[in-house]
Amino acid sequence: MSDIQSLLALQNDDLVIHDLETRLAALEPRIRELDSRRQRIVDGLDRQGALVSAEEKKQAFLRDKIAEHRALIDRNQAQLDAVKTMRQATAAASQMEQAKKIVAGEESDLLVLNRKLEELRGVLHKLQSDLAACEAEQATARTEVAGERAAIDGDLATAHAKRTVTAEQVPAALRSRYDRIRNKKRVHVLVPLNALACGACDTAIPMQRRHAMMSGTTIELCEVCGVLMYQAV
Numbered sequence: 001m002s003d004i005q006s007l008l009a010l011q012n013d014d015l016v017i018h019d020l021e022t023r024l025a026a027l028e029p030r031i032r033e034l035d036s037r038r039q040r041i042v043d044g045l046d047r048q049g050a051l052v053s054a055e056e057k058k059q060a061f062l063r064d065k066i067a068e069h070r071a072l073i074d075r076n077q078a079q080l081d082a083v084k085t086m087r088q089a090t091a092a093a094s095q096m097e098q099a100k101k102i103v104a105g106e107e108s109d110l111l112v113l114n115r116k117l118e119e120l121r122g123v124l125h126k127l128q129s130d131l132a133a134c135e136a137e138q139a140t141a142r143t144e145v146a147g148e149r150a151a152i153d154g155d156l157a158t159a160h161a162k163r164t165v166t167a168e169q170v171p172a173a174l175r176s177r178y179d180r181i182r183n184k185k186r187v188h189v190l191v192p193l194n195a196l197a198c199g200a201c202d203t204a205i206p207m208q209r210r211h212a213m214m215s216g217t218t219i220e221l222c223e224v225c226g227v228l229m230y231q232a233v
């Protein structure tokens with residue numbers, strides 16, 4: 001096999017690998033899209049959960065206050081029962097009135113808070129079922145993407161193994177020259193001449209190199225775009 005043939009075979013293997021890598025990369029946006037759709041719901045759930053627990057804290061605090069003030073009323077009642085003078089009775093009764101007013105206010109606050117919490121929890125539950133629905137809906141898509149990825153990974157492993165064998169047929173110096181050019185993100189490194197011009201950038205090859213190239217055995221570097229050129233025979 002000539003150098004050109006062996007290098008073309010290597011490039012063919014690399015094109016197959018490049019195609020597989022492109023297909024693998026194309027799966028990424030699909031996964032990102034699935035992830036971000038799910039994440040939006042998770043973020044909403046987090047925010048709603050924080051709102052609910054903040055209101056729950058207020059609720060617990062208010063309940064404690066009400067219990068405390070009710071105990072105070074009970075103590076006032078006991079005092080009222082034990083008073084000896086009219087003056088003491090008036091003072092105890094007015095203290096109790098005040099405590100009752102406070103409790104009534106707190107209880108109406110609690111009612112408002114309870115209703116608010118109910119609404120917030122309703123939204124939270126809605127988001128929880130949204131998340132479950134989203135995950136169920138995405139399960140198929142994710143399985144599909146994972147399957148495609150596994151298939152491509154398998155093909156890639158095969159393609160790399162094949163490339164290793166093909167690469168051994170290319171002389172080391174030529175191979176490293178080719179790899180250097182390819183590593184600069186080039187897909188097509190070895191290109192055929194197109195009517196005595198570089199097949200990649202269309203620059204005419206110098207007169208003095210034409211003869212050697214026309215024999216179909218020489219590989220030359222294009223000074224303009226940096227590809228390797230050969231004459232297809």
Ligand SMILES: [Zn+2]
Pocket residue numbers: 198199200201202203222223224225226227
């Ligand atoms: Zn060129």
